[in-house]
Amino acid sequence: MTSTITVEHLWKVFGPKPERVVGTELADLPRAELRARTGCLAAVRDVSFAVEAxxxxxxxxxxxxxxxxxxxxLTRLIEPTSGEISIDGxxxxxxxxxxxxxxxxxxxxxxxxxxxxxxxxxxxxxxxxxxxxxxxxxxxxxxxxxxxxxxxxxxxxxxxxxxxxxxxxxxxxxxxxxxxxxxxxxxxxxxxxxxxxxxxxxxxxxxxxxxxxxxxxxxxxxxxxxxxxxxxxxxxxxxxxxxxxxxxxxxxxxxxxxxxxxxxxxxxxRSDVLTLRWIMRDPLDGETCEDQPLPATTVIRDAVPRILRAKLPVQVVDGDRPVGVVDADRLLPALISHHRQVPA
Amino acid sequence: MTATATPPTIQPDGRVVAVAGEGAAPWRRGLTRRRVLWVVLIAATVGAYLGFRTGGAADSDDAAAFRFFTDVRNWVDENRDTSPLFLYGFNYLRLGVRLLVDAVQAGLYGLGFAGLVAAAGAVALVLAGWRTALVAVGGFLAFGFLGLWAESVDTLVLTTSAVLLAVVIGVPIGVLAARVNWVSAILRPVLDVMQIMPTFAYLAPMTLLFLIGEPAAVIATLIYAVPATIRITELGIREVSPTTVEAATALGSTSRQLLTKVRLPMARPTIVLAVNQTIMMALSMVVITALIDAPGLGQNIIRALERVNVGAAFDAGLAIVIMAVVLDRITTGAARRRPAAPARHQRPTAANGVERVGAGRRDRWRAAGGRNRWAVAAGTLVVVVVLAVLPISEDLPHFSFAVPVNELTGWIELHWYDGTEWVKNVVSAGLLDPLEGVLTSTPWWLFVLVVAGFGTMASGVRAAVIAALAAAGIAGLGLWQHAMQTLATVLVTIVLTMAVGIVLGVWSARHDWFAAGLRPVLDAAQTMPSFVYLLPALALFGASRFTAIVAGFVYAFPPVVRLVDRGLRDVPAAVVEAAVSAGSTPRQLLWKVQLPMARGGLLLAANQGIVMVLAMVVLGGLVGAGALGYDVVAGFSQREDFGKGLAAGFAIVLLGILLDRLTQGFHHAKGPR
Amino acid sequence: MMRLRTVASAALILSLTACGGATSGAGESTPSAGAKGTVKLAVNPWVGYESDAAVVGYLLEKKLGYTVEKKELKEEISWQGFETGEVDAILENWGHADLKKTYIEQKKVAVEAGSTGNTGVIGWYVPQWMADQYPDITDYKNLNKYAGLFKTSESKGKGQLLGGDPSYVTNDVALINNLKLDYTVVFSGSEAAIIKAAQQAGAQKKPLLFYFYEPQWLFAQEKFARIKLPPYTAGCDADPKKVACDYPDYDLDKIVSKKFADANSTAYQLIKNFKWTNDDQNLVSDYLTNQGMSADQAAEKWVNEHEATWKPWIPAGS
Incomplete structure (x- = not known):
């Protein structure tokens, strides 16, 4: 599948004679130093990405x-200093x-x-x-x-x-x-x-x-x-x-x-964003699991009731293939982890 | 120059509401019904006109109004030395002004040539920076090089005196008007009259009350210039952010503290702008007061006019332009200058970092200037004093542009005549004559009704009533035919001015190089006394209404161009970006986005244009346009025409009020340039 | 240049406050009659007048030792100057019976100072080339025949008669009506406008019928032919609405302020004695306008060449 938008090595430098910045040692300077030395501001520095259809x-x-x-x-409302942009090729x-x-x-x-x-x-x-x-x-x-x-x-x-x-x-x-x-x-x-x-x-x-x-x-x-x-x-x-x-x-x-x-x-x-993939562990040898497995793409929060109610770990599958298990011990740190910013 | 500025109204709860927004929705909703009304109104007007049009009898030389004004004049003449009104009133005013003029004169002449040049530079340095100081020194030296030193200083004396008075009187009144709404409401029509009243028309009454000479000249100048001071000051005070006032009030400020510590400091840049505009207006009036024995450059211009010597007039005109530029740069520099201290604390944010890069350097310079300003001032003061004491004379080698200018105008007159004759005939026969024919053959009562009808549709009942009263007033003055002829000329001038002004304004908004090149042309066109370009215009277009149109155009197009430029540049960048992003061509951007959105600016430009064109009507009387302008000139020249002349002056004011009110409805929010 | 007044007017104001009320003359410098002081000459807006002022001013300064101050004023305003002391003398007055009545008879601030010797002629003119090309055009009876030539954008389909500065005496509208001419008066509004038109009519051979007058410096440059109107008879212009005759010739005279005359200085006497011809004046006017001389240069040149003319003006014993 081809990308709708591709951006390669895009630079946008504001200020006097911006073209002298790209491709020279000036390009590697931190922003503040570049401005102090040249009066230029590098707003976009060597950005590359592709966006799929x-x-x-x-x-x-x-x-x-x-x-x-x-x-x-992207549509040249601002003219880039250098780099390539293509839309639909x-x-x-x-x-x-x-x-x-x-x-x-x-x-x-x-x-x-x-x-x-x-x-x-x-x-x-x-x-x-x-x-x-x-x-x-x-x-x-x-x-x-x-x-x-x-x-x-x-x-x-x-x-x-x-x-x-x-x-x-x-x-x-x-x-x-x-x-x-x-x-x-x-x-x-x-x-x-x-x-x-x-x-x-x-x-x-x-x-x-x-x-x-x-x-x-x-x-x-x-x-x-x-x-x-x-x-x-x-x-x-x-x-x-x-x-x-x-x-x-x-x-x-x-x-x-x-x-x-x-x-x-x-x-x-984290539990709102991460899926089970991020907290599952390998099953212990001979460990028995709940009957119903959970897909690996399930967001943690959605799996909380199942896991907490389950007496045994729950198997995580990618399609039909088992990839790991989760249990309450794995779950709880993920649920409380975002409180870590409270000063210790 | 300013037109009537409708300030934002302040609600009882303290909110400031711009008048613009309200009523917009019903206007649009009722669009179709309005359309029907318009059609009916137009049909009725045409029908009534066809039914009632008259042969257009000429105005009489003897109307009740004329006799009244003549009687007033005779009374004043007889009682000047007996009536207490004069003994204790006007004569003292004259003495007081005389005293002021003498003091200013003694001061400026006392500095001597070198001292005054250095003083100008020093003032510019302290108020506006070293670049302006160079301009000031160069400009003042130029007076000497042109051989017009004494005349220039005389003009400067009169201007300074009038501006001092205007500031002393105008700023407090402006502050009062901003704080007390009924004062503002009462002042507004008075200021309207003062601004629209043609300068020639003041001069006759001025000599009546204050005789001839400098005091009369200064007072006439004051009357012309002080409305700008009052209006812009009022606007500045009203524009002070209500949040800041609220915050200061919350801290327990008394109303006096609010005024002196919040409102006045925050309005300072606007008040300086008011001074700037006052100076510009005073300078243009001071030239004309040469007609009532005011000394200065105006005398040179009038003498050159008598000898039909464009070149000599040009030299004096150039001196005026230079003086205007120097004074303008100094005062705008002073208005832009920020208080020095905060500059260092403004840390540029990354988002607008780009433009801040350069600004930061300037800030540092300014901050340094702020610390050292008083040192600089003291230093230059010493220089000024030394130079003032040294006997350096203004006897510089003279340069005159008289010969080349005369040759150039002579060549143009000879070679362009056929083309200009053709333009004149086409506009006169195609536009002016038909319009004048219709207007002069309309009975006055029908005109009043039409003004009331269309005025109500366009600007609301209140404006329409005022406009209709103004129209009726013109009829009452006994100058109906002349007023309609003048109206036709004014309307054609405005149409041409707007057409050219919009084209130039659009160009100027789009191309910075064009704007930069246009600026000195606009400055010169606005400050060059119109007498100077009257002669070449006469040579090209003959003594005709079209010459008056040309003169009015030259005078009125600079502010139109500026307002159009401003209006277009003020269209929010976000909207322009969105339109560009949608794939608009430059033309589409202009017609579908920028021009419609700059509508307020365009209408303000039209309104300003009207005021300025009216100011030139009288000048038209000097070049063959006849009608009201000629009446005013005749009233100034001939004793028996005094009454008619003054009546014509008032008729012009009424025309101005009429046109102003009719165009006002389109745009509620108006401001100074 | 503006004179530097002492700031004594402050004291004046105070003293006036004490005795109550300021008259219109208060605060103005006192008339300079008597001692060798300043003579204030009004200069009305036409070059012929300037020539008078140039020569009289020159003689006052160089031969009698006065300081002369010239004030560029319109006629009407100059007369007001008698009242305030701003003006000592008007050197070329064209009639103005109404002003004479007000300022000489009623207010008693001015007096007549005799003729200048110049004759003021007012009339209708065409450029000389038209008189050559259409010999009968100079008779008003034939003007209607040529009306088409004089059509302009301003004349509403009729022929145009270009009028002058509104300060001048005119009967043009009445004349056209009463002589049944197919013309309209277009008011040029200023002398400059009419001179410009006349110059172009001559230089570019454009038809022009205009109100003009002599003495006028333009006549030293260009030839114009006068149209014959029905001759002037005494009283034929009594009723302004029924005038059907030509303008009378004016005996141009001098008016001075009463105080100035009463002091009877040598300056006053010189002004009273001043008398010359139209040719004299036109010559000086020509120096001023066409040869680019300043007032002093022109006066000096004329004075050097015409001693016989001005010698008698100088009062005896000075």
């Missing part, structure tokens, strides 16, 4: 880690203005943190904007935009104006606008960080539902670990422009690549 790929990092720059480089950096516009019009759509809605247009016309600039007729684009509003649950708000909607509803408009052009790839730039926590959860659910329904490739930028873990098939952790780790939520929580990531995931309730 239909995958939800999350880029996570604190503010200033370069994640928003990274996502903007086509090199983005080689595209001329027209080709790039086609990419943005038809294949890649973006949802923004601050919505970016046009205050002078009705909700319907906002959603239809992408279709309008493609040159689609009024009736047709309104029909499609109406469908999209239904899809995001905004029926009946067509003729309102963005300022009359709540933040959550405005972002649904942003979402509908992105979906309206039926893109293969959706880019989300911290779309929910400006929303209230409750609304944020609704919207995350919404994104998961839409992903299930329309099956797009999603690149999702966030600084919220919980959001990353909830949504991401795979997560890239960014720090000062460097990719620290790319992996599944389980990889991050279970096997953080370094202290930075470990520190990050310390508060995460």
């Amino acid at each position: 239909g995958e939800v790929f999350v880029v996570m990092g604190l503010s200033g880690s370069g994640k928003s720059t990274l996502v903007r480089c 086509e090199a983005v950096r080689a595209m001329n203005a027209r080709r790039l516009r086609d990419l943005r019009r038809h294949r890649v759509a973006m949802v923004f943190q601050h919505f970016g809605l046009l205050p002078h247009r009705s909700v319907l016309d906002n959603v239809a904007y992408g279709l309008e600039i493609q040159g689609l007729g009024r009736a047709e684009r309104h029909r499609r935009a109406g469908e999209m509003l239904t899809l995001v649950g905004l029926d009946g708000h067509e003729n309102q104006y963005p300022e009359q909607l709540s933040g959550g509803m405005q972002q649904r408009v942003g979402l509908a606008r992105a979906l309206a052009i039926d893109p293969a790839v959706l880019l989300f730039d911290e779309p929910f960080s400006a929303l209230d926590p409750l609304i944020r959860r609704d919207m995350q659910t919404e994104v998961r539902r839409l992903h299930a329904e329309v099956g797009k490739t999603l690149v999702f930028i966030t600084h919220d670990l919980a959001e990353a873990l909830t949504l991401g098939d795979r997560i890239a952790v960014l720090r000062d422009g460097d990719v620290v780790q790319i992996g599944t939520p389980e990889d991050l929580v279970g096997a953080p690549a370094d202290d930075y990531v470990a520190d990050f995931v310390r508060d995460v309730p």
Whole structure:
């Protein structure tokens, strides 16, 4: 299976004469020192990854880690300094203005943190904007935009104006606008960080539902670990422009690549993320187990009632093949582990 | 210059609510019904016009209003030395102003040539940094090189006096207006009148009350400039963050402490901006006061005008532009300068680190400047004193642009004439004549009704009533025909100004190099006294309404360009990014996103344009546009036309109020430039 | 250059407060009559006047030792200056019966100081080339025949008669009505506008019918032909609405402030004696406008070459 998006050795350096940084010894300097010496800021440093079709790929990092720059480089809203980007096998950096516009019009759509809605247009016309600039007729684009509003649950708000909607509803408009052009790839730039926590959860659910329904490739930028873990098939952790780790939520929580990531995931309730695979042990010789085995992909929390009620260890299977066993002794440390941050 | 600024209103609970948002929704919902109403209104107007149009009888020379004004004049003339109003009022005002002018004059002349140049540099250095100081020194030296030193200092004396008075009077009134809503409400129409009243129209009453000479000139300048001081100060105080005020109140500040420790310091940059605008306006008025015996560069310009010597006028005009640029750079520099201390504590965050890199260096420099500022000031003071004592004369080698400018204009006049004649004829026959024909043949009562009807639709009942009253007032002044002719010229000028202004503004917002190149042109067009470019315009377009249109255009397009540029640049980056990300072409971005979103800015530009074009109407009277402008000029020149001239001045004010109220509904929130 | 006044006006204000009320003359410098002091000449906005002022000013300064202050003022404003002491003399007055009545008869702040010797001529003119090309155009009876030539964007389909500065005396609108001419008056609004138009009419051969007057420096540069209107007879312009005759010739005169005259200084006497011809004035005007001389240079040149003319102006014993 080919990747929808591949990024190789991507650099973005802001500041005077940025091209002199990449590929020289300057590139190896820590961020602060580079800035002191050259006045340049390396926002994205030698980043490589691939996003598979239909995958939800999350880029996570604190503010200033370069994640928003990274996502903007994908469609060259920010021009990268060096490196390769290809979408559907086509090199983005080689595209001329027209080709790039086609990419943005038809294949890649973006949802923004601050919505970016046009205050002078009705909700319907906002959603239809992408279709309008493609040159689609009024009736047709309104029909499609109406469908999209239904899809995001905004029926009946067509003729309102963005300022009359709540933040959550405005972002649904942003979402509908992105979906309206039926893109293969959706880019989300911290779309929910400006929303209230409750609304944020609704919207995350919404994104998961839409992903299930329309099956797009999603690149999702966030600084919220919980959001990353909830949504991401795979997560890239960014720090000062460097990719620290790319992996599944389980990889991050279970096997953080370094202290930075470990520190990050310390508060995460491990039992919510890790599967039995992470706590099973090899069966003892001649050990007897419960009759019903549990699949290795079961999240620990979901297995808690079974294991605690069982008198014997429970067998863990991958398909039909037994891979290990779990019992209450293995379970309990995983359940309480996230309390470790309490000062000793 | 500022138009009427509608400040945000403050709710009883202390929240500040911008007026803009409210009422937006019903407006949009009722769209179709409104459309029907518009159509009905237009049809009714056309029907009524066809039914009732008149032959357009010429205005009489003897209306009740004219006689009234003449009677007032005669009374003043007779009682100037007997009425207590003069003995204890106006005459003292004149004396007081005379005293101030004398003091300022003694001060500036006392410094001598070298001393004044150094003083200008020192002030600029302390207030705005060394670059501005260089500009200031260079500018003041240029007065000497142009051979216009004494005239320039005279102009500076008058400007300084008027600005001092404007600040002393305007800032407290502005603060009061910001704090007490009814004061603001009462002031607003008064300031409107002061700003729209054509400068020529003030001059006649000025000489009536204060005779001729410097005091009358300073007072006329003050009247012209002080509205800017008051309005921008008021805005600055109102803009102070309510959160900060709340926090200070929570700490137990008295209202006096709130004012002196919170509101005034926080509004400081805006108040400095107010001073800046006051200076700019004062400078443009001081030139015109040469007509009532004020000394300075204005005298040179008027003398050059009499001899039809564009080049000589250009030299003096250039000196004015230089003075405006120097004063502008110093005051904007002072407004931008932040209090020195906090600069060091602002740690750049990584997100905006890029632009902070450069800013950080500046901050350090500023912080250092802050510590050393008083040392620098003391040092330069010594230099100034030494230079003031040294007998260095202003007798520099002279440079004059008179000859090349005359040759250039001569060439242009000779070679461009056919083209300009064609443009003039097309605009006059295609646009101006039909419009003037319709307006002048409309009976005044129908016009009042139409203003009321359309005004209600566009701007609400209140604005419409005021506009209709203004229209009726014009009819009452007995200058209906002339007012309608002037209105036609004004409307055509605004349309042309907006068309060109928007094109240039869009370019300027899109290309920084273009904006940078345009800026000095705009500065010059705004500060170069209009008398200077009147002659070439006359040569190209003849004595005609179109020449007045050209003059109005040159005067009004800079703020239009600036506001359009600002409006486009103020479109939130997030929205532009979203539109680009959706694959908009630059053209789509402009038409579908930037222009619609900059609508407020565009309408503010139109409103500003109207005020500025009206200011040039009188000047149009000097170049063949006739109508109200000519009436005002005639009233200033001929004793028997005094009443008519003053009435024409008021008619222009009423036209201004009418147009302002009609355009106001489109955009509620207005502010200074 | 602005004169530096002492800051004595402060004391003045205080003293005035004590005795109650300030009159309109308060605070202004006292008229300089008498001692060799300052003479304040109003300079009205046309170059002919400037020529008078240049020569009179030059003589006052160089021959009599006065300081001369010139004030660029419109006519009306100059008269106001008599009242405030800002103006000592107006050197070329065109009629202004109304102002004479107010300031000389009623307010008694000014007096007449005799003729300048110049004759003011007002009339309608066309550029010389038109008179050459259409010889009969200079008779008003034939003007309607040529109305088409004078059409402009401003003249509403009729011929255009370009009017002058609003300060000047005109009967143009009445003349056109009463002589049944197919013309409209377009008010140029300023002298500069009319001179510019006249210059172009000559230089670029453009038809122009305009209100103009002599003496005027432009005549030293360019030739213009005067249109013959029905001749002036005494009283034919009594009713401004029924005027159907040409403008009268004006005897241009001098007006001085009463205080200045009463002091009877040598300055006053020189101004009273000042009298020259239209040609004299046009010559100095030509120096000023076309030869780029300053007022002093022009006056010096003329004074050096015309001693016989100005010698008699200098009061005896000075």
